[in-house]
Amino acid sequence: MIFMFLVGVKIDISIVKRTGRKAWVIGICSFIVPLIFSMLIAFVLRTTLHPEHNLYNSMGYIAFFLSTTSFHVTALHLADLKLLNSDMGRLAVSASMIGGSISLFWVTAATTEKQTRHRKDNSYHFMSICMIGLIVFIVCALRPIMLWMVRNTPQGKPIKEAYILSVFLMLLGCALVCEIIGEHFMIGPVIFGMAVPDGPPLGSALAERLETLVSDVFMPLYYLYSGARFKVFLIEARSFALVQVIAMFGFVGKIIGIMVPSIYWKMPVTDSLSLGLLMASHGVTQLLYLQTALHLRILDDQAYGNVLIAILWVTGATTPVVKFLYDPSKRYLSLNRKRTIENTPTNIELCIMTCIHYQDNTPTIINLLEISNPTLESPICFYVLHLIELKGRSTPLFIDHQPDNKMHTSHSHDSQHIINAFRSYEQQKSGNLLVKLYTSISPYETMHDEICTQVVDKRACLLIVPFHIQWRPTGVTESSPPIRALNRHLLRTAPCSVGILIERGALSKNNPLTIASYYSVGIVFIDGSDDREALAYAMRMAGHPGVRITLIRLMEPRKKNKNFINRDPDGDLIHKFKVDCIQIKRHDYREEIVRDCVEMINVIRSLEGCFDLILVGRRHENQSSLFSGLTEWNEYPELGPIGDMLVASDSTFDGSVLVIQQQKRSGATHQDLHVESVINKQETLTIVEVPRDRKVRQNV
Structure with missing residues (x-):
């Protein structure tokens, strides 16, 4: 009964x-x-x-x-x-x-x-x-x-x-x-x-x-x-x-x-x-x-x-x-079109989708949208997907919060504060920005299929998802294993580039609707498509008058004397950054020579207090000596080695971090650094003492 x-x-x-x-x-x-x-x-x-x-x-x-x-x-x-x-x-x-x-x-x-x-009455x-x-x-x-x-x-x-x-x-x-x-x-x-x-x-x-x-x-x-x-x-x-x-x-x-x-x-x-x-x-x-x-x-x-x-x-x-x-992923895994920021011309509308789990995510996402620099020449279409776990019902629900859509208003109260915040910001950026808001009520186990389907329908080039750990002002951290599992699914299957946003520092504290803030953004560049995607995103931010971009390139000595211009895509994009952005006085470019993983860790730790937001790529060349042994003791393998250094429990970096993975081919299954096995593996860790007196100084 x-x-x-x-x-x-x-x-x-x-x-x-x-x-x-x-x-x-x-x-x-x-x-x-x-x-x-x-x-x-x-x-x-x-x-x-x-x-x-x-x-x-x-x-x-x-x-x-x-x-x-x-x-x-x-x-x-x-x-x-x-x-x-x-x-x-x-x-x-x-x-x-x-x-x-x-x-x-x-x-x-x-x-x-x-x-x-068999009854003769009117039973x-x-x-x-x-x-x-x-x-x-x-x-x-x-x-x-x-x-x-x-x-x-x-x-x-x-x-x-x-x-x-x-x-x-x-x-x-x-x-x-x-x-x-x-x-x-x-x-x-x-x-x-x-x-x-x-x-x-x-x-x-x-x-x-x-x-x-x-x-x-x-x-x-x-x-x-x-x-x-x-x-x-x-x-x-x-x-x-x-x-x-x-x-x-x-x-x-x-x-x-x-x-x-x-x-x-x-x-x-x-x-x-x-x-x-x-x-x-x-x-x-x-x-x-x-x-x-x-x-x-x-x-x-x-x-x-x-x-x-x-x-x-x-x-x-x-x-x-x-x-x-039946495989529900075949709809988006069969696509061959590249959907990345690097391959999107700057003079056409950039489509970005973000996922929000809690109302506390809203200010950080709006701040990130602000520094993404939506303009008349390079407008942004921003899709906001509020994710709610399915409870007390068997039927998943997808709600469109467009102003002309009056359906499902009885189910929209959970998203109302998020809707109001983004609507207010959209009015401030009238003509430069189009925000579309949705709510998805579904189980965490299948939520990634819903997100990937929406990415395909909306033709998004970048999907931004919050990290599974939330840092509170009191110093208390809140972890959500279902969100972590969702992020790992998206890294493997999303038909576009994926960014995992770790919310800390000014990016999560400032109110973008009332405060005009100045942000210092850093990019740690080593090599590979993920670093190029991060740099391509940063170059779109460079036009914002309240954003200062600092590109920090970590190079091994054997690569120092090579001329990368017109020889590889990494060198081409860095050259484009120098030509387009360095002429603007507030932006900067630095090269750091690192010989091994210890020197690289030293440089990463020196970033403390320098930036409000750091963009890093998730994957790099496995044969590089800079990463030898690092993946064995990563605390958060889904962030890659650099992102893990900035976010790990022993890190003193207090700014926000955006870890980006470029989707080389829509629907392709990328190497995931053996995330599942590393998370479940329990090994004795090797502790390396690293000096902390080295700083990446910025020009004033």
């Missing part, structure tokens, strides 16, 4: 209003077509049985139960396969919600009719009227009470325990009323759960308190009980074969019913087959329907065992096939 209540809580009814014709047709066909297939074969096979056979009267019900669709089962499969944020996942959620609602309605009607079939009509009355009471009385609870809960605060207890008592009352009027006791909790306001504070609080108990304790016991009801000695070969044939026809009918409209709407055959297989799988909802039929003696123990085996093989066959056929 509690499980079905949670299923209702996680259902977002408003998604049905937003569902297009495609999802409606697929959802209806996912129930009607397999029902026709399985019913036809059931009645054909029934002619081979004697009317006294135990299976004779139940074959129609078996065909019916095997044709049902479940929203919750589909959502769970999508979550397990990490497909909730994919295009197919969104379509499957919408279609299964429609198909599941139709299935639930007819299951309720069938069980009610079965219970009143069926009485039960139907009482059920309608219960639904009206839930919608018109209980839901307003729960909305009042939500309104009386301050934003960001947990809901009162008294409210949680009240909702739980309402749940028990709905189940009791259903049992009194003659319906199955689980129908009331499902309807009541759908009336609960989804998401925080109420829906997520209910899910957090009940889901662990249900999934870890009650559901395993329920599965054990269901398996115990399976009596293998009752299985008879002929009955078993007939039920499996019905299941096969229902399975094929569901796939055909889903594939035909999907192909009609120009969906690739492989994707439509994956969608059909995914929605054809069964789960706990079908098991609950089966238990209800057994309880009401619609099915006997033999039919129950046969159908249970059919549910097992259908579910077991679909999941691995879908995992093999």
